[in-house]
Amino acid sequence: MPRHSKHLKRLGHLGRLGRIRTTMLACLAALALGATTASAAGEAQDSQAAQPLAKPAFQMPFPCQTxxxxxxxxxxxxxxxxxxxxxxxxxxxxxxxxxxxxxxxxxxxxxxxxxxxxxxxxxxxxxxxxxxxxxxxxxxxxxxxxxxxxxxxxxxxxxxxxxxxxxxxxxxxxxxxxxxxxxxxxxxxxxxxxxxxxxxxxxxxxSANCSDSGAWKDCPAGSVCFYSGTDGTGSVCRTDEDDPNSACGLRKSFFNNGNVQEGYDHVQVTFKEGGSTCLHRGWDEGRGNFASGGRTIDSVRWRGECAA
Missing domain, CATH: 2.70.70.10 (Glucose Permease (Domain IIA))
Structure with missing residues (x-):
């Protein structure tokens, strides 16, 4: 083979090697760019995940002014x-x-x-x-x-x-x-x-946890509580079952919110002085207010519905 043909063939071979090298370098650059982008995205995502949203206005977990x-x-x-x-x-x-x-x-x-x-x-x-x-x-x-x-x-x-x-x-x-x-x-x-x-x-x-420190909050979920004070404070009597011989004197009572249980979502309270009152389990309805005060409970009955 003539020398110039060998030279041209060698040049063509080198050209192909150059193109392959260029392509490989481009691929490596693309991979590096992709890795950098992915890394940056991951870091941004991690940074975002690590940044908590605004905190609630937490107060101490204790009554006001303690x-x-x-x-x-x-x-x-x-x-x-x-x-x-x-x-x-x-x-x-x-x-x-x-x-x-x-x-x-x-x-x-x-x-x-x-x-x-x-x-x-x-x-x-x-x-x-x-x-x-x-x-x-x-x-x-x-x-x-x-x-x-x-x-x-x-x-x-x-x-x-x-x-x-x-x-x-x-x-x-x-x-x-x-x-x-x-x-x-x-x-x-x-x-x-x-x-x-x-x-x-x-x-x-x-503690500045002062939004509402009413005594009714001492009443466990699912119980009915009776307080001696006109403002819902003072000595408390509570029950989570029928109590036909309750001796609680009361002025104001609260039936604290709890999980509804079929057949036990109302409490009927009868008084020795006569009459009765129905309390319903619930955030608002559950805060029964016996405004006349001073009456004595004769019995506490848990019911699905109070008697008419």
Missing amino acids: QWRLDTYDAGHDPALDIVVKGNTGSDGLPVQASAEGTVSATYVDEGSGNTIQIKHAGGWFTAYYHLKDAPDTYVKKGDKVLASTRIGRIGASGDGADWAHLHYEQRYLASGDFTDERHRKPVHFNGVEYTGVGNTWPSVT
Whole structure:
């Protein structure tokens, strides 16, 4: 073969190699660009997922104007809080309220956290309440709507994680779903103030959970409660079953909202002085007001419908 033919053939071969190399470089560049774009999109998505929506106006989970000590303890505990009454003079049995309006998303018993409640609030925010004294569905049940000051339980020492009566409290964020765990914890805010940081103690914080601290909130779901005071306060008598020999004196009563059970969604109250009143299970209708006051209950009967 002539030399120039060999040269041309070699040039053609090199040209094909160049085109292949160029194509490979273009493909590699496209893959790199795609990876960069995907990475950027992933980072943007992760960043978006990591940025919680605006927090509800959480308040302390205790009645208005009561005072409390807050502790974060070590890095394994922060940003959760352990809370006891100011001076730690005895917190066992003190009432626990919801921190904001929401829906009870879980009530359960855990080996470590004991009697536990989670509440789902607006924008993917949750609150968690550990070591409650009573069974977690005593005052509220899963699916119940709660207000900022609805009573949900009492401080206790249930679970292996509680050596003394206190409330372990957390604020959490999860964009979707109804159940959270400790991976979703965020720094706690009460009344717009942040309480977080390893090893911190706030010896006296006053609760501003003051939207409605009526005594009727002490009445467990599914019970009818009778108060001696004209404003719904004072000594309370409660029952969750027929009580034909009740000796409660009353001025005002509240039948707290609970889950409707067929055949037991009304309570008929008869009085020793004569007459009767019907209470219906419900948020508004359930707050029966015996305005005349001073009457004594003769019997309490749970019914599907009250007698005519």
